[in-house]
Each structure stands twice: as structure tokens, then as C-alpha cells.
Amino acid sequence: MSMLEAKGIALSYGGAHIFEHLNIAIPDGKITVLIGSNGCGKSTLLRALSKLLKPTNGEVTLNGKDLSTIPAKTAAKQLSLLPQGPIAPEGLTVLQLVKQGRYPYQSWLQQWSKEDEEAVQSALRATGIEELAERSVSSLSGGQRQRAWIAMTLAQQTDIILLDEPTTYLDLTHQIEVLDLLQEMNEQDGRTIVMVLHDINLACRYADHIAAVKNGVIYAQGAPSDIVDASMIEEVFHLKCDVIQDPLYGTPMIVPHGRKKAK
Amino acid sequence: MRLTGLFLSFLLLGAAIICSIAFGVTDIPIATVFDSILHYQSSIQEQLIIHTARVPRALIAAAAGASLAVAGALMQVVTRNPIASPSVFGVNSGASFMVVVASGWLGINAMQPLTLMALLGAAISGAIVFVLGSMGRDGMTPIKITLAGASIAAFFASLTQGFMLSSGKMFDQVLVWLVGSVAGRDMHMLVSVLPYMAVGLVIALALSRHLNVLGMGDDIAQTLGQRTAYVKWMASIAVILLAGASVAVAGPIAFVGIIIPHIVRYFVGADYRWVIPYSAVLGGVLLVTADIGSRYIAMPREVPVGVMTAVIGVPFFVYIARKGRQTT
Amino acid sequence: MSKYKTFRWDKPKLSYLLEHKTLWTALILLLLCIAGAILSTGVGSQFIAPLDVIKSIIGKGSAMHDVIVLKLRLPRIVIALLVGAALASAGAVLQGLIRNPLASPDVTGITEGASLGTVLFLFFLGGQVSVHWMPVAAILGAYAVTAILYLLSWKNGASPLRMVLIGTGLSAAFKSISYMFIIASPYFLANRAMTFMTGSIYGSSWEKDVYTLLPWLIVLLPATWLMARHVNVQALGDDVAGSAGANVQKHRLILLLLSVSLAGAAIAIGGAIAFIGLMAPHMARKLVGSSFGGLLPVSALIGAVILLVSDLVARTVFAPLDIPAGVFTAAIGAPFFLYMLYRHRNQ
Numbered sequence: 001m002s003m004l005e006a007k008g009i010a011l012s013y014g015g016a017h018i019f020e021h022l023n024i025a026i027p028d029g030k031i032t033v034l035i036g037s038n039g040c041g042k043s044t045l046l047r048a049l050s051k052l053l054k055p056t057n058g059e060v061t062l063n064g065k066d067l068s069t070i071p072a073k074t075a076a077k078q079l080s081l082l083p084q085g086p087i088a089p090e091g092l093t094v095l096q097l098v099k100q101g102r103y104p105y106q107s108w109l110q111q112w113s114k115e116d117e118e119a120v121q122s123a124l125r126a127t128g129i130e131e132l133a134e135r136s137v138s139s140l141s142g143g144q145r146q147r148a149w150i151a152m153t154l155a156q157q158t159d160i161i162l163l164d165e166p167t168t169y170l171d172l173t174h175q176i177e178v179l180d181l182l183q184e185m186n187e188q189d190g191r192t193i194v195m196v197l198h199d200i201n202l203a204c205r206y207a208d209h210i211a212a213v214k215n216g217v218i219y220a221q222g223a224p225s226d227i228v229d230a231s232m233i234e235e236v237f238h239l240k241c242d243v244i245q246d247p248l249y250g251t252p253m254i255v256p257h258g259r260k261k262a263k
Numbered sequence: 264m265r266l267t268g269l270f271l272s273f274l275l276l277g278a279a280i281i282c283s284i285a286f287g288v289t290d291i292p293i294a295t296v297f298d299s300i301l302h303y304q305s306s307i308q309e310q311l312i313i314h315t316a317r318v319p320r321a322l323i324a325a326a327a328g329a330s331l332a333v334a335g336a337l338m339q340v341v342t343r344n345p346i347a348s349p350s351v352f353g354v355n356s357g358a359s360f361m362v363v364v365a366s367g368w369l370g371i372n373a374m375q376p377l378t379l380m381a382l383l384g385a386a387i388s389g390a391i392v393f394v395l396g397s398m399g400r401d402g403m404t405p406i407k408i409t410l411a412g413a414s415i416a417a418f419f420a421s422l423t424q425g426f427m428l429s430s431g432k433m434f435d436q437v438l439v440w441l442v443g444s445v446a447g448r449d450m451h452m453l454v455s456v457l458p459y460m461a462v463g464l465v466i467a468l469a470l471s472r473h474l475n476v477l478g479m480g481d482d483i484a485q486t487l488g489q490r491t492a493y494v495k496w497m498a499s500i501a502v503i504l505l506a507g508a509s510v511a512v513a514g515p516i517a518f519v520g521i522i523i524p525h526i527v528r529y530f531v532g533a534d535y536r537w538v539i540p541y542s543a544v545l546g547g548v549l550l551v552t553a554d555i556g557s558r559y560i561a562m563p564r565e566v567p568v569g570v571m572t573a574v575i576g577v578p579f580f581v582y583i584a585r586k587g588r589q590t591t
Numbered sequence: 592m593s594k595y596k597t598f599r600w601d602k603p604k605l606s607y608l609l610e611h612k613t614l615w616t617a618l619i620l621l622l623l624c625i626a627g628a629i630l631s632t633g634v635g636s637q638f639i640a641p642l643d644v645i646k647s648i649i650g651k652g653s654a655m656h657d658v659i660v661l662k663l664r665l666p667r668i669v670i671a672l673l674v675g676a677a678l679a680s681a682g683a684v685l686q687g688l689i690r691n692p693l694a695s696p697d698v699t700g701i702t703e704g705a706s707l708g709t710v711l712f713l714f715f716l717g718g719q720v721s722v723h724w725m726p727v728a729a730i731l732g733a734y735a736v737t738a739i740l741y742l743l744s745w746k747n748g749a750s751p752l753r754m755v756l757i758g759t760g761l762s763a764a765f766k767s768i769s770y771m772f773i774i775a776s777p778y779f780l781a782n783r784a785m786t787f788m789t790g791s792i793y794g795s796s797w798e799k800d801v802y803t804l805l806p807w808l809i810v811l812l813p814a815t816w817l818m819a820r821h822v823n824v825q826a827l828g829d830d831v832a833g834s835a836g837a838n839v840q841k842h843r844l845i846l847l848l849l850s851v852s853l854a855g856a857a858i859a860i861g862g863a864i865a866f867i868g869l870m871a872p873h874m875a876r877k878l879v880g881s882s883f884g885g886l887l888p889v890s891a892l893i894g895a896v897i898l899l900v901s902d903l904v905a906r907t908v909f910a911p912l913d914i915p916a917g918v919f920t921a922a923i924g925a926p927f928f929l930y931m932l933y934r935h936r937n938q
Contacts, residue, residue, distance in 0.1 A: 052833045076836025083830035090692065091881040092826070099608075103824045104836035108817055111884075112597060112608035134594070136880075152827075156835060346756055350763055410693035413759045414869065417697045418925035420766070421865045424789040425918025428782070429909075438781075442770040517763050566771060573767040580760035581743050584753055 002026050003192065004049060004079065004160055008058035011041075011048055018044050019216040021058065026160070031186050031193045033203040036213035037237050042196045043084065043164050045213065049194065050081035050162050076104035079160035080153040084168060084196075088137040094148045095133040098123055101155030123154035127181060143174030150181065161185070163195040167202070175199070179206050204228055204251040212236045228252040265537050268530065272544040276325060279551040283321035284313055287558050291317075315449065323453050324445045324554045324568070325547035327513040328523075330460045330505035332546025333467050335520025336527070336538055337498045337505075340474045342396070342408060345583050348520035349385075349506035352396075352408070353415035355515035357388025358507050360419040360426075363437055367430050374455035374511070382459065382507035388415050389503055443516030443569025445554055456508040463504035467539050470497055474535040516569045518576025519546055525583060613885035616878050620892035624672060627896060631671075631903045632664045636910070670795040670860060671902045671916070672895040673804050675867055676812075677857035679894020682868025683875070683887055684815055684850040687822040688843060689751040692876065695868035696854040699758035700736045702865070703765035705858040706788045708732020710769045713780045726803060726859030729787075733855030736761060737847060748829075748840050790864030790917025792902055800860050807856040812891065815849045819884040822846065826881070864917040866924025867894050 002025040011019045018041040026032050026049070034042045047053045049060055051067050060067040062078060080101075088097055101123065102116040124130045127147040132140065137148055146166060153161055166182070167175040183206055186193050197203040203210060204224040211221040214236045220227045233241050233254055240257040285291050291309050299310035331349060338347035349355045361384030365371040371380070392415050396408025427437055439446075473494045476484045484491045509516070527541040553571040560566045596614070599606040629648075633639040639647075639656055646652040647660040682695045689699075696702050712720075712728035740761060744753040769788065773781045786793075795801070821842040824832045832839050854868065871894035872886065879885045901923070902916040 047830070050834050052830060071836075072833075072838055073836035076834065079834075081830065081834035083828065083834075086828055086831055089690065089826040089881050091876055093880065096823070096880070096882045097827070100824050100827055100831075100835065103820065103832075106820060109605050111820060112606045113599070113604075114606075116606075117597075152831075162834075346760075351759055407691075407693065409755055409759055410691060410698055413698035413762065414693065414695075414866075414925070416763075417702075417865050418921050421789060421917055421921035424785055425915055425921070428785055428789060429912060429914055429918075438770055438774050442767050442774070517767060564775070567767075567774070570767045570771045573764040577760055577764045581757050584756035584760065585743070585746055 003028050003063055004194075005061045006045070006049060006055075006058070007061060009048060009055035009060060010057035011044060011053060011055050013044055013053070017216070019055075022217055024211060024218050024221070026192060026194055027209050028192055029186070029190045030208035031183065031195075031206055032209040032211060033207035034194070034196045034211050034213060035198075035200055035203055035236070036219075040213045041216060042213050046081065046162050046164050046194065046196055050079060051075050052081065073104040076156065076158070078158050079162065080156040080158045081162040082149055082153050082164065082166060084164040086149055088145075088148075090138065092137050093134055094124075094129060094137055094140070094151075095120070097137050097148055098133075098151045098155050101152040101157075104156065119155045119157055123151040126154055126185065127151040141174075142170050143177055146170060146174070146178050147181065150178070154185070158191075160192040160194065163193070165196050165198065167197065167199070175202065182206070200228070200233070201246070201253050204253065205246060205249050224251055228254070230254075265531055269537075269540060269544065272541060272548065276544050276548050276551070279548050279555070280321045280325060283324065283551050283555050284317040286555055287317065288563050316447075319448055319450045319453060320445050320554070321551055322450075323448050323512055324550045326453060326457065326460055327445065327509040327516060328519055328546040328548070328550025329543040330463065330509040330546070331516060331519040332523035332527075332542040332549070333464060333539055334502045334505040334509075336524035336535070336542045337467055337470075337474070337502050338520070339524055340478050340535065341495055341498050342393075343478070343480070344408060345525070346409065346521060346580065348518070349502070349510075350515060350517035350520060351416075352389070352392050352412035353419065354385045354389045354392070354502065354506045355510050355517070356416040356419035356423070357386075357391075358382070358384040358510035359441060359515045360384055360423045361387075362511060363423050363426060363441075367426065367437065374452050378456050378459065378508060378511040381511035382503055384419075385503045385507035385510065388419060389499065389506075391415055393499070439567055440514040442567040443514040443572070444567040445513045445550070446565055446567075448512065452512050456512045459504045459508035463501045463508070464539075464543060466497055466501040466504075470494060470501070471535040471539045474498070474539075475533075478533060478535070514567075514569060516550065516572055518572045518580065519550055521583070522572075522576055522579050523549055525579070610879070610882075610885060613879045613889065617885075617888050617892060620889065620896065624892060624895050624899070627899050628668050628672060631899055632660055632668050634903060634907055635659075635664060666797050666801055667792055667795040667902070668899065670792045670800050670804070671898045673801070673808060674792060674857045674861035674864065675871075675894040675896070675898030676891040677804070677808055677853045677894075678861075678864060678867040678898070679871030679875075679890045680812060680815060680887060681850045681854035681857065682894075683872035683883070683890040684818075684822070684846050684853070685868065686872050687826055687883055687886075688846045688850065689755060690826060690828075691751065691755070692873060693869070694755065695866070696850070696858075697863075697865050697868060698762065699754065700740055700761040700765060701733050701758075701851055701854050702858060702863045703762045703769070704736025705729040705733040705855055706784075706863050707765045707769045708735070709787050709859075710772045710776075710784045713784050714772045714776050717776070717780045717783075723799060725787075726856075729859035730852075730855040733851050733858065736765065737851045741844070741847065749843060786915055787862040789915040790858075790862035790920070791913075791915035792861045792898075793906075793913055793915070795860075804856055804860045807852065811849060811853050811856070812887075815846075815853070816884070816887055818842070818846060818849065819882075819887060822883040826883075861898075862915070862917060864898065865921045867897055867920055870920075870924050870927060871897060 004026040006022055006024045008021045009019055036042050048055055054068050098120050127150055129147050166178055182193055185191050207224055210224050212219045219236055220232055230241055230243050233239055241254045243252050243254050246253040284296050285293055295309050299313045305311055335348040358381040361380040362377055365377055365380040371377055392412045395411035476487055476489050477494055481491050523542050523546045527538050531537040531541055554568045557566045557568045557571045594611055596609045629641050629644050632644045633641055643656050644660055647656045685694045686692050708728040708731050709725055712725055740758055741749055743757050773784050824835055824837050829839050872890040874893050875886050875890040879889050901919040905914040905916045905919040
């Protein structure tokens, strides 16, 4: 049994039905990547898995319990979400940002316990931004800023981390840097990671498990090498392509067709 | 189809103006209204009322309504913000502050210099809000420009009030004017501001084709070969002329500039070659009608028409704000 | 971490982190408040030396000084400090809540609601009911407009953008309606209402003003400070705050209520003094950063200083004319605000 599961959930957002009956079980201790075309509901699914959206039907379960009945702070100690393109308020320092990850552990009287301090320190260390702690978040480069946000979710010390397109707005170097960091967190601490990625090739390289969303259901899921092939890509993205092997990692790699005839 | 609509709107405006002449504390038969236009005799009291009070009032309402609506339409397309309008963005309050200062402090009473002061005030506050609201990396976000406009409006309102308190003069008159009113004005006042309004309207009509392109965003407009800065400057000048002139004659009347362009776009779509003329005509209709209503709310006293438009405007404003997509 | 001071106790379990810079800034501002208050008390149609002011305050002054200092001037000074602090705190909370440094009670309709409450009171009950009830009307007005604002902004939660848009609309409408009633009022009431709408602390007294406002602040300021960590987490956006386990909508409502109560109480006593709620938090953010635990007390102290100085200038520079302090806060507030915005346009 997986820790995090969606069982027959239905969701509508802004009046439109996005899912009628969707099932997914997130494998524990693995990296799961959700893929799908624009507007297929990947982000909505992520928000539902993180308790931000309550399904109108069905349930999301965390350790077998209905997520919507778990108190917010309790849930926040087990799973965290980093939304797409988060914005830090003006003048906030990296340390102040990362400290916010300790929110679910704090109370009126307990606002900076020994555990809080240790968690924040280790999050800064793990993401390699200790020396940036006093800098303001807005003065950082895109890659550093994303690492600061990831440090915040790390400080939350959850087993499951959900990330909505953690690589958007980053150049290729920083995309790899962020994904390497997430992989490290997965391998060293055994954290479950669920993220939405647009780049299918990077998804195949970093994911243990890929779930393709189409028409409100999980169209296909499994290890990248098992499920990613030309027919699946055509079904999900309406795109003709060849699938070859990544020359470095051996994972599937798609080469899209264009209008012009290939040589 | 759109042409017929425009023609019908003109008829509506004509009807509204005639009603505005006929109805009030003393109702005047429609026949007398026509009579007084065709063969005017100043010895007949009703005809005298019509000529010195009712006609100027109706025409001023129509002109001010038209100007404010067109100014609102221009601002909404240039700032790409659905709630842009002369009152929300502080343009009106800047204009009214200058008018209060000019009449209360400098003792200016002639309409011509007062109008120029109003234009100056509109230009100053409009420029501040525009620059303020578009500063920063992310450009002109709705929340930034709205807050900048509201701050400037609050600033000029405080100064105006403080000024009135310390001078202690013409308290009531200025207050009525500050809410926006078209009562008690003569034809001469309209004649002094009309040229500014006319120029503003002509600029707006001439720009309308370019506004369609600008509405797609700065970058796209530029790649289509538009000199966007030039279009924006011209539009700003038109807004200042229209808003400043209508403040000078009728005070800072709120919400006309916001309501009308939305109604118009609902009917004729976002083609500004139609939005501008329709806004002008229907803006006139709205203000003339609101002015008629203002005579009946607390009969025999009159409510300033600015209060009427504010009361009509709020539900509409709320609707637009709720409809808008969330951008923060 | 030498920049910080950590406080931890085991029984009861307590732990806080404070920045040295914040502590020092707050301390200096506090001294500035006290010194400013003493100096300002001495200034007026008859000058009294600071030392004599202190003597009167601690009960060792001459009888004549006692009357001027304790009866006439000090209440107004204390009110300046309290109203300034309350407005600044209300602004700081609102800016955290709306997540925009340009928000303030002046632009979200709270101020106009309080003004309308007062104007209606003067129009319908003026002359029949004692003016001591005027603050109640102002507070009711502030709450009423906030309730309307909140209900109208609600659509799957109250979003900051909708609150600002609708707030500006309500603000404009309420202002017109206030003016309408002022026009219909007799001159002396109209003048009074107008003074209120501009904001003035002329003629403050211990019983009527200080003792009315003080209890509110004693309750509200600490309560607001206790909400600091919720403000901090909300500042990161609804999604991040929600995923960190915060009850975003509930906290937003509580914070809104705190902000209105602070603003409403201050406006009830001092009238619609503009721009302090905007300026003070802005300056505080430059001094101690945007973490709310430090920002709130520093904002409050800065607000107190601003109103103290504004009122001093307003009553002395144009003497014998006593200009409403609100005119002066607006006159310095807006240009200052423009300058700050320009300098920090990209941050």
C-alpha cells in the first residue's frame, strides 16, 4: 500500500470538470513525474494530492486515512507542496524564508526550538545555500532562488514532497542542478517526490515512475522505459515522434517529428 | 447593424435630453419644450426656466457623460485594466484639487482659466499614477496601478479637504461640486469647455484603429509596426482633455468612465472604432438619466448626480472585479 | 548566528528568535518617541523647557505648568502617539494580508466607512446624542464596510486582488455619500464632519480620548503580534501557506478584523488621518526587513513618531491657525511615498 493515494477522485475547478474518477497510487520512496499536455489537470491533481483542493467525490488518502479529515498541521508534517513560480515578499532573507518551513511545528510559545534551528540548518546545508542565508531572496539568481524554496520545503521535514514544475523559468544548467538536488534528496533520505515536469526527456531520466494524465484519467503509468514509446506520446501529446535511447543514461528519449520530412 | 445601434443610441440620448428638460420640480409639458425651442419668448416663465436652467443642464450632463465614458474607454485599453477610469485612477481628484485651489485661493472665477487648471491637475495626477503604476520589473500590474491610483486620489482628497477647512470659504458650493453636479450651470460654462472635449473626442476617434492593435499588448503592437509610445501619449492627452474638461464643468463624477465602456464592449465587442462613439453617446445617456433621477430621490431637494452614479456604479464595479481573472 | 539572539526556556516551553538589529531599532525609536513627546509638549503659545515638562509629569512641577502640561497639552501628545501607532499597525497588518506594500486602510474603504459612520451620526443624531458616542459610530462604520468588502470579495475564498479592487470602488462610493450628507447638514456639523474626514487631534482630553483608545490598543497590539508567524507564512502565497498547514482563510479573516479594529479605533479618536498606515510600515520594512514579528512593533513606533511630528508642525508652523494633522501627513506622505516607490521599484 502506498502512503499517498487518490481513490476515484472527482474535481471541478472554475466550473469545469477536470476529473470524474481518477485513481493513482504514489510509489513510496520513489520519484514520480506527472506528464501531460497543457491544461490536462496535472497541477490540479498535485493540488488535490496536497490537500489544497478537496475532491468533490472520492478521497485522497495519506497512510490510509482520508486526507481531508487530517488536521492541516498534521498533514503538513507529512507532505509539502512547492507551487509553480512562488514569489517571496520584498526584503525577505533566505533564512527567514526557510524558517517558514517550520510553521507546522510552531505554536504561540514555541517559535524557535532547538529542532527548528537544526532542521533549518540542515536544509540550508543540503541545498548548499548556507552562505546565502542573510541575502534577500529577490537578490538571488533563478537557480539559487529555487534552491532556497526547496530548502523551505525541506525544513518542513516531510516524507513526501510535491513540486509543481520546479524547473520553469530556469536555464538548462539550473534545471539539471535542481533535478540533481531532488534526486539526491530522494536517494539519501528516501523521500517520496512527486513533480510535474514539461520536459519529457528529463522526466524519463530522473523519474522512477511516470504517470501520464489525459482526459481526466491516468492514461499510462510505470517505469519510463516500460511505458514511454511513440504511440503513448502520440496519444497523450498528439505528437508524432521517434523514441531512442538516451546515449548517456539509457533512458527513453523522444525526438519529435516536424512538418518537414525527416532526412 | 452596429450603425443602426448607434443611430438608436442617438435617439435614446435625444429622448433623455428632452425628458431632462421636461421633468423636475416643475414639470413642463413636452409641447412647451418644443415650443420654447421653436419660438422662444422670454416673458413666459416656463420657457425662461427651460432656457436658463434645464437646457444647459441637460447638455452639460450629456457632454460630461460622453467625455468621461470615452476617457474611461481609452484608459482601459491603454492600461489593459478593466477597472481603469478617471475617478479610480485619481485623475479626477487631481483636477478637482486644482480647481478648488484656483477658485478658493487664487480667486479665479472665470471658466476658461479654471478649465486650464483642471486640465493641469488631471495631467499631474494622471502622470503620477501612470508612472507609479508601471514602475518595476513586472510592469503595470492591475493591483499596483489600482493602489497607486487610490493613493493619489486619497492624497488629493486630503489636501482638498484641508484646504477647504483652513480657508472656510464657499463650503457648501465647493462640496456640491466635489461630489459632481450638473445643476445651476449656464450655457456659457458649457461653451468654455466644449472645445477641449471636442478635441479629446476627435483624438480618441482618430486613434481608435490603433487602439485595437495596442489592446493586444505592447510587444505585439510593436512587432506589428505600431509606435506604441506615440499612441499612448496621444491617448493620454485625450484622457486629460476629456476628464479635465468634464471635471471643470461638472466636478469629479465617479463611475461613468467605468460602467459605460463595459456595457458597450458587451454589445459591440472590443473593436474600438465602435467602442469610442458608442461610449460617447451612451455615456451621455447615463449621466442625463442619472441627473433626472437625482431630482426625484429627495424631492424637492436635489441629490448631486455624482452620488447617483456612485450608487449605480458600485454593484457594477463589484461585478467587474469579481469577474476578472485572478492575477495574484 | 551572532546577528540573532535566541530565547529558550524549558518550563514553560518557550522559544523565540530575535534579531539584534530589530531590538536596537525598536529601542532607539522608543527613546525618540519619549524625547519627541517631551519636547513637543513644551512647544506652544507658551514655551516650557523640557526639564519643566518632566517635572510636571512626575508631579513636581509648578501649578501653572501643571495645568498647561497635564491638562492641555499632554493628552494631545499621547493621543498623537497612540493614534499614530494604531494606524501604522493596521497598515502593516493589511499590507501583510493583501501581500502588497501599497495597501492601507485609506485605499481599502475602511477609512471611508468610518467617515461615513461619523457623518451619519452627526446628520441624524447630532445635537440629540452626546458626541461622546461619535467614536462608536466610526467603528461601526469601519466594521460595516469591512463586512461588505469581505462578503463581496468572497469567491472560493477572499483573494487579495479582489479585496483591493472592490475596496477602492466602495471607498469612492462611500466618500460621495458622506459628502452628500455633509452638504445637507447645517454648517457647524458640516465643518465638524469635514474636520473628521481630514483627521485632527485638536482638543484631545484624557477622559474622552486617551482612556477610550488605550484599552483597545492594550488588547489589540499584543493580539496582532501573536499572529506574526501566520502573517509571515501567508506572505509566501496561499498555496505555500496552505501546504505548510496554515488555515489561510481563517487567519486572513482574523487579521482583517484586527486591522479594522486598530484602524477603526484610531480613526474614531483622531479622524481619517491619511497615509500613516501606508508610510510607517514601508519605512519599518527598510529598517528591519519584512519579517512581521519585528516589523509590527517598529511600524507602530514609527507611526507614533510621524503623527507626533506632523501634529507639532500642523499646530505651530501656521499658528494661530491649527491645521488638521491629516493635511500634513498627506502632504508629506504622498511625496515620500512616491520617492520610496521610485527608489525601490524593482525589489
